[in-house]
Amino acid sequence: MILSNKSLSNKKQWEEKGYRLPAYDRAAMIEETLKHPTWVHFGGGNIFRGFLARLQQELLNRGLVKSGIIVGGSYDYQVIEEVFTKQDNLILAVTLKSDGSVDKEVIASVAAAKPVEPAFPEDWAFFKRAFANPSLQMVSFTITEKAYAIRSNDGMLFESIAKDIEEGAKAPKSFLAKLTSLLYHRYQQKGGNLTLVSMDNCSANGDRIAEAVKTIGKGWAERGHVEQEFLAYLDENVAYPWSMIDKITPRPDAKIVEILKKDGFKSGGLIVTKNNAHIAFFVNAEEAEYLVIEDTFKNGRPPLDKVGVYFTDRSTVNKVERMKVTTCLNPLHTALAIFGSILGFTLISEEMKDPQLRALVEGIGYTEGMPVVVDPGIIDPRQFIDEVLNKRFPNPFMPDSPQ
Numbered sequence: 001m002i003l004s005n006k007s008l009s010n011k012k013q014w015e016e017k018g019y020r021l022p023a024y025d026r027a028a029m030i031e032e033t034l035k036h037p038t039w040v041h042f043g044g045g046n047i048f049r050g051f052l053a054r055l056q057q058e059l060l061n062r063g064l065v066k067s068g069i070i071v072g073g074s075y076d077y078q079v080i081e082e083v084f085t086k087q088d089n090l091i092l093a094v095t096l097k098s099d100g101s102v103d104k105e106v107i108a109s110v111a112a113a114k115p116v117e118p119a120f121p122e123d124w125a126f127f128k129r130a131f132a133n134p135s136l137q138m139v140s141f142t143i144t145e146k147a148y149a150i151r152s153n154d155g156m157l158f159e160s161i162a163k164d165i166e167e168g169a170k171a172p173k174s175f176l177a178k179l180t181s182l183l184y185h186r187y188q189q190k191g192g193n194l195t196l197v198s199m200d201n202c203s204a205n206g207d208r209i210a211e212a213v214k215t216i217g218k219g220w221a222e223r224g225h226v227e228q229e230f231l232a233y234l235d236e237n238v239a240y241p242w243s244m245i246d247k248i249t250p251r252p253d254a255k256i257v258e259i260l261k262k263d264g265f266k267s268g269g270l271i272v273t274k275n276n277a278h279i280a281f282f283v284n285a286e287e288a289e290y291l292v293i294e295d296t297f298k299n300g301r302p303p304l305d306k307v308g309v310y311f312t313d314r315s316t317v318n319k320v321e322r323m324k325v326t327t328c329l330n331p332l333h334t335a336l337a338i339f340g341s342i343l344g345f346t347l348i349s350e351e352m353k354d355p356q357l358r359a360l361v362e363g364i365g366y367t368e369g370m371p372v373v374v375d376p377g378i379i380d381p382r383q384f385i386d387e388v389l390n391k392r393f394p395n396p397f398m399p400d401s402p403q
Contacts, residue, residue, distance in 0.1 A: 082271055102397070336402055347396075365385045
């Protein structure tokens with residue numbers, strides 16, 4: 001078995017071994033996406049492949065949308081080559097459940113995956129066409145928190161950003177300047193409103209992407225590289241909602257490679273890129289997942305609320321994040337990470353078998369946390385922490401280590 005379009009044509013061999021397959025016409029989906037793109041995503045790492053791409057697949061399977069996702073490589077282009085191009089842009093998602101079962105699904109919702117790079121003229125022109133298309137509704141990001149930074153600790157612009165501001169919008173080098181250039185192209189082509197959704201785990205993530213593109217846009221306007229009206233476009237026609245995402249998608253695990261080999265897989269194993277990204281032709285992830293997005297979309301949005309995504313106001317997004325980060329997950333995970341490392345544990349699930357460590361995190365969560373927890377209203381804090389302590393952390397199949 002190989003993860004490819006040709007191999008998928010033999011559906012019987014996949015279904016006999018328990019793989020769920022796409023239930024839509026992929027060729028038609030790709031054609032529709034290229035003609036009328038609705039969703040571009042930058043950063044095709046594990047959280048995208050194991051969560052966001054699967055959400056779009058559910059919508060496609062149910063006939064709620066006709067187009068898929070265009071993926072842009074923002075930094076490590078080897079990821080695009082190894083996990084998308086070589087697999088015909090297919091994704092093998094392996095969900096590791098706490099009861100010991102494994103769910104295997106082939107995800108085909110990615111219509112195209114290319115580097116976002118002006119040095120590659122065909123790829124750059126491809127993204128310019130997508131951004132100019134009025135059908136484009138959402139551009140999302142999972143590029144890690146540090147990728148939004150434009151200034152050093154002393155408040156000065158990073159050299160790469162400052163250089164891109166000086167040189168203008170035609171051939172920027174930094175990702176954030178490339179994004180701003182694509183937004184400028186949409187403005188020039190009268191593509192209309194757009195929404196930029198950071199889905200990275202950092203507070204006020206929408207404000208971070210807004211600050212970056214507006215700072216670069218202002219620098220270009222001051223130097224005559226773009227019109228002053230472009231700044232008004234960034235303020236009035238582009239939305240930057242906050243979001244909160246939660247799903248553990250750890251590095252690909254060698255045990256999963258062995259499971260897939262038993263199924264007859266001949267695709268490659270684990271890869272470490274030149275930029276130290278740990279990747280594989282599959283993605284392994286836990287079952288639990290949450291995505292909460294501020295509903296301030298300017299040009300419509302995919303109906304992700306039909307597949308479990310919460311759309312709400314900014315205050316509620318902030319409350320969900322505070323619930324998770326300050327009470328119901330991060331403090332417990334941090335405690336296990338610290339003591340697990342000191343005591344020589346290699347898996348969070350093994351720590352949860354230790355009565356003293358389990359009592360520690362239960363005390364932090366239930367005794368100390370519940371009386372002061374921020375209740376967002378849309379997710380019950382006690383149910384959330386119950387899931388964390390009884391399903392997520394004890395899951396022996398999750399390669400989640402304290403180190």
